[in-house]
Amino acid sequence: MLKAFIKNHKKLFVCAVVVLVIAALFGMDIIISKTYTLKLESISEEVVYADNKIPVTVQISLTQFGKPIAGHSLYAVAEGGGRMKANRVMTDENGIAEFIYVPYTANRFMPAAPVTIKVIDESNSLVFEVNATVSVTLELVEKEDA
Amino acid sequence: MKRTKLLSLLLALLLVFGLAACGNTEDPGTGDKDEQITLYVDLHALRPSLSSTPTAENPDVVLATKHIIKAFEEENPNIKVKVDRTKDVTGNAESCSQWLINKINNGDCPAIVFTWGTQFQDRNYYVDLEPYLNEPNEYVEGNTKWSDLFHSYVWKDPNVMDANGKLVSVPVLLSPGTQTAYYYNKSLYANKTLPTNWETLISTSREFNEEGKVGFAPWDNLTKVTLDSWQFKFSIGPSFVGGQMDSLDYNNDGVVTTYEQLRGVKEGKYNPEDHAYAREVFKQARRFFTTGGNNRGPLVNNWTNPMSNEFTQGRVAIIEDGTWSIQKMESNIDMEFEYGMMSPVLIDQATSQYAMKEISFVKGTEIKHEVNVSYNIMKSAVEGKPEVLEAAVKFLKFLTTPDSIETIASENASYIPATVESEYSTLLDSWLNQQFPVVPQGKWPLGFVTEYNDKIDRLFQQWFQGKIEDDEFYADVNEFQQQGADAVIASMGIDTNGWAI
Known part of the structure; x- marks a missing residue:
């Protein structure tokens, strides 16, 4: 009966198989991404000033099953203002990537406010881009307030 | 009936006052002050x-x-x-x-x-x-x-x-x-001295070429022989203007303005038929495109732009790009070497007696x-x-x-604020703390308007390919420059009284 069904609906069957394969690959990339952990290791400044002359170093670690992963490309963007010196950094032998964030200088247009550094692992996927991610929120403080 | 009339009168009054009140505060068309x-x-x-929200595709x-x-x-x-x-x-x-x-x-x-x-x-x-x-x-x-x-x-x-x-x-x-910068491979330059002028740029680049590397790659968008190149704008032109500043800067304020360029063209000061220094400008422009050997390109063995991938792979000693590309360079994780930055070189008398006498250097913050x-x-x-x-x-x-x-x-972050009391980004600190050559304040004029710029550029290509002789090239350059200057003078109503024309 199944054979007869397949014979009568050949195209539908091929489509279904393709969809299933894609879904399986996508699911596999989701599972793989879950095995990687991105974590904030350190922030160079105790207080992050909204001052573009005082950059901040943010260290992010990448591990898989607790082991540091070297040679992965991590990509970071700053949401809410300021810039990354480099958006893309490679993890070292300790699984650490060091990003430099240059804050904006607070003024009447952009008062000091929280900024989120979003980091993704660009290298953890096989077929689809399913990235391990981490977000770090920096509470920017106006220099005068401090 | 009487009550109804009274009510109607009251409603009418309310309506009139209400409309009047609305008109005074909300009508954008009334009164200059409130006009939207x-x-x-x-x-x-x-x-x-x-x-x-920034993303990886659009950071x-x-x-x-x-x-x-x-x-x-x-x-x-x-x-x-x-x-x-x-x-x-x-x-x-x-x-x-x-x-x-x-x-x-x-x-x-x-x-x-x-x-x-x-x-x-x-x-x-x-x-x-x-x-x-x-x-x-x-x-x-x-x-x-x-x-x-x-x-x-x-x-x-x-x-x-x-x-x-x-x-x-x-x-x-x-x-x-500067608008542009030379990004250089520090590993390749480990045993060589960085160029300080046009002549050392050419000689060092030749050395690299002979070693099978690429000495100098222009920016990726320079894909043909042209006078519309960064070399002409930022190295060749200003260097020869600097050499002839006494003659080209009419009011001696250190800047050759567009007005002074027009006057200079009309008075024949940029005419390559009459002046060896003007011929030298075009000779150096041609030299830039032939130095690689066999007319294969600007200071490289095989010029096939874009070269930025070759630079990433460590085959190019210097690549020129905009100063706006610092973040792109910083983010290039495929480069297995450190890169450095220097400002474009100028031409001094080591190349030509008509170029600027000597190149002085100042810190980037003083430029x-x-x-x-x-x-x-x-x-x-x-x-x-x-x-x-x-x-x-x-x-x-x-x-x-x-x-x-x-x-x-x-x-x-790749730019300087135009206002005095604004600070630039700390990302420019190391770049601006370097020494920069003091670039003469003036460009070498071509055709002034698109039509004549294009005509001169086509002439340059024909001259480069050997299709026209020197004399013809120089005469036609002058002709098109004169026509371009005339077009601008006429359209802008520039007063040419006192010009020696």
């Missing part, structure tokens, strides 16, 4: 992004101008700023020209536009801003003259001052030291930075509309307060 003005602006690369969102526009509208509730989104901001001057022509013909040209400052000065597009620049900027406490907020040297920049000496654009951002981003007010958008002109001037004043420009420069 829509101000169309083209901010080009500073156009606010539609999304405020550079523009938020600064969005905040500035919001604050401006709050302070000026009768002005609504509408940002034009129809222009291709990645396009060149030619596409911008077409966009402007269409906008003007359709009657919807933005009042404020970006046109590389004075690019279309011969078309009489721009409002003379000098009277407004002499007024106080009311958005800056204590300011008595708007122009005082800026570095004083910007007012002589050819991107701001037109051939008639009118100030037709207001600067916002300046190029940091007169060239205007990079500036805005014009378009006559076609404000003529007969004094309220729109007033709104446009107000917006430009607000956009160029030290606070506004610092916010913009903080986001566009």
